[in-house]
Amino acid sequence: MTSGFGEGRSTRVQPTSDRLRSPTNLFSSLLGRFDRVGCVFGAMAAIALVLQPFVTYRPNRIASGKSVSFLAALPQTTGLVGGAIICTAILVAFSRTPILWRAIAAFAALAVLIGLIGLVPLHLVPPSNTFARVSPSSGFWLLILAFALLAADTLAKLKPGPWVRLLALAGVAAASALILCSGWLRGISILKEYASHADTFWTEATKHVELAVGSLAGAVIVGVPLGIACARLPHLRAITLPVLNVIQTIPSIAMYGLMMVPLGLLAARLPLLSELGIRGIGTAPAAIALFLYSLLPVVANTVIGLDQVSPQTSEAARGMGMSGGQRLLKVELPLATPIILTGIRIVLVQNIGLVTVAALIGGGGLGSFVFQGIGQSATDLVLLGTVPIIALAFVAAVLLDAAVDLTRGAAP
Amino acid sequence: MRILGYMARAGGLLLLAALVFMPRWFEPLLRPLTENGAPAIYNQGSLLDLTLAHLGLVAVASIASAILALTLGIFVTRPSGAEFLPLSRTIVNIGQVFPPVAVLAIAVPLVGFGTTPTLIALILYGLLPIFENTITGLREVNPTVIEAARGMGLSARQRFMDVELPLALPVILAGLRLSIVINMGTATIGSTVAAKGLGEVIIAGLQSSNTAFILQGGLIVALLAVLIYDAFGLLERAVARRAGTVDA
Incomplete structure (x- = not known):
């Protein structure tokens, strides 16, 4: 943010020797391949995936919860495959990619996240236990937020007209209704x-x-x-x-x-x-x-x-x-x-x-x-x-x- | 008309001071609202303490929001941050859809009860109007004025500090005013999650069906919000007059 204030000019003058200049160029050319806005979503999603708990497990409705990480919350293969898809979406967000790719990555990641969260209760809670609660935790919500923002950002760039927006709203509403009615998420605590x-x-x-x-x-x-x-x-x-x-x-x-x-x-x-x-x-x-x-x-x-x-x-x-x-x-x-x-x-x-x-x-x-x-x-x-x-x-x-x-x- | 305005302000200020400092004065008026010998005057703490705690919470949150929102707003209107402008617009638009109560309710499970979730909700929600108005204010500065400043040999920093910021200040202040008003309301609701503030008086009244408490708390909160809003309005007009964006 400094370059707008005039200090940017001094950094441009500073590197006098070639030895000093080359790393700067390398860095800026590398930076050129990144989408700076996408980096924000990407970093947010990566931090959420690696460092934040994916779900919280509680023995009953009001007991205090235990944090469970992404890989621990899912069966091993499912977790690895799902994680790979989400990581790919994060990479797409990071780099300069065509708008269609970004939209597909965002919606695919959202779909995978909703699919995965439905599987967590099946993995963590034995079928006989009806008291235990599994609720999405900060990691899940941050991942959803990051990809929803990526989706919103790409859609906003397309500048859709009012009818297209209404159609998109109807589509999202229908998809949400379908997911909720299918019972896929019934093990999640909000739906309990x-x-x-x-x-x-x-x-x-x-x-x-x-x-x-x-x-x-x-x-x-x-x-x-x-x-x-x-x-x-x-x-x-x-x-x-x-x-x-x-x-x-x-x-x-x-x-x-x-x-x-x-x-x-x-x-x-x-x-x-x-x-x-x-x-x-x-x-x-x-x-x-x-x-x-x-x-x-x-x-x-x-x-x-x-x-x-x-x-x-x-x-x-x-x-x-x-x-x-x-x-x-x-x-x-x-x-x-x-x-x-x-x-x-x-x-x-x-x-x-x-x-x-x-x-x-x-x-x-x-x-x-x-x-x-x-x-x-x-x-x-x-x-x-x-x-x-x-x-x-x-x-x-x-x-x-x-x-x-x-x-x-x-x-x- | 103007005299009427001054009289209303003075009356409001006096009534507020009396309600906070001399609550006993209102006992005869509030007594008929109580049933079964319930106390007519709030007796679970000092009204002055609650008022100060309430104002403190709003002040801390508003200052924090203002610093964050100004920094972000200035960043996205500079050439180096321009890429983030469409995204920040999207975030502001989505953020405005979240009701402040929802932000408060979501913060509770994350950070627990008390002042902290309220402070977080206040800071997050208070960001939006200031951020939006900072962007609007800075972008609406006439480009020819900036060009003239450049022609006078002002550096980018000088142009920003001496020309752009003063011209945008009235709009930024309007955002701050809106943010403070929203924060006053959210801080009141904060009493439902055990934050210390004037909402306690109203909540206590609701819980014990004591209409006298409700009226007392409601009047103090309402008067405080209206007077602060009005004071900021006066400040805003004074700043706008200095910046020359309106006629004196």
Whole structure:
């Protein structure tokens, strides 16, 4: 990083004798064959493979674990073959190779890793032992991360269009569903945890999505008209946006807590409300808090979207004899749609994360597994909540990014 | 309008000071929220200690994130690090999809309960906005300005320190502000993994269904976050005025 600061110039002047220069040249020509970005992934994967434990073995669900290395976790031949494939992928990452090779190496390594992790419980745990837990450890997660980043990096270089990205998302989703349904990974501790929570998992997951999407829908219904009004009335904008900004800065637990107090008092006074499910604890305070958080991105992006419609365009629409309402619906809002959708993307990803915290006030959702798991020091239960939350947020981001690109392409 | 803003700030600051230093004053107000003679004022520790611990955690994490993110951000915007720019964009985009609670929850099994996982989650998550804004700020510096500085005979180091960095500073500060606000919230959730902080008051209230604790803790955390956010906003505007990127 020094060469940018001007010290690089001095190193270029320094080697005066040939004897000094030749090793530098050798080094730089060797460096030329390496892909510098790939070296980061490669080094990360190599360290993970050699120095980090591949899985953790625990005699029961909450006992402390024993680290098991890559080769010890697998039958000898399988381990050697799998290790060889992963090492090849690491070498491909290190060197300057065509983009297609890198993509194949990344996806092959990911597939091999998932295949291998499914074999570990069969190797480590005798079939009669139902208490023992095998969970992926830092080595496995780092390898997955390294190759997923390599895959993301190569895919990003290809600059795929929105339809290709949606197709890729569908492909990844279908592959994940297939792997999970096949039962290949059923020996892994997160899925054992799923098996014992299967009945509540789907209700909590549905509730999670309902809360995130429902409060977003409320925010769009209120926020878009409010944004249109703010774009028209500078006085309203000068008050609304700072207030919504302040609301965004309030930490989520505090916000949920502050919502509980008035709702609890209301429910105590009006029994009808509590019969409707509006109480100090539960879904109602969570939904209101999420709605308030969602307003700023929706309102602000509606205002920005309408602001950037060029006055000439509006003037032309007026010249064609359009009324104010027609101009708004047929010209200005369609032109602002990509920016409004960007706001909706921010809200949805943010909400999926914030719903997690709602579990603390009895709002349910996948966060209930996270906090139960933290309470019981059961790592697997924490992951049973966390992994789907991250997957949901990721899917929401990819879907809405594609929607933004599609509307941008459609806009005249 | 401006007077109203100053009055709101002063009011918020006074209320916060009273809540932290003189919690007893609020007993008559909070008493009706409790049931069965439960205490109305948080009694499991000093609110001042918790506030300081909370602020300390956020400060340490934010300084660490800022140093890391600035170094990385400067590196990828220099010619020697340009190769890493697309990758760092990808990482920032993916990172933003992770909710801070998830980072916190994942850190617990790796490093155990207490302040350490919270600090790790705070530092990792706080990196993203600062890193992103450092890149944006440095890349948005007008190339003709840098060219002019080169023409004046400034070395690469001088160009960076005297021209690029000051011009990018308001945007970098905006990233730092966002990072601090997110960290305030994550540190509050950190109390669920036994990190010392103001979240304890709210969690204690939730566990014993004591609405008075919840209100007390919620108000302190909310006021603290809003006031810090506002103070950084003022700082940012002052810096932007100095850099000449906005009209005074």
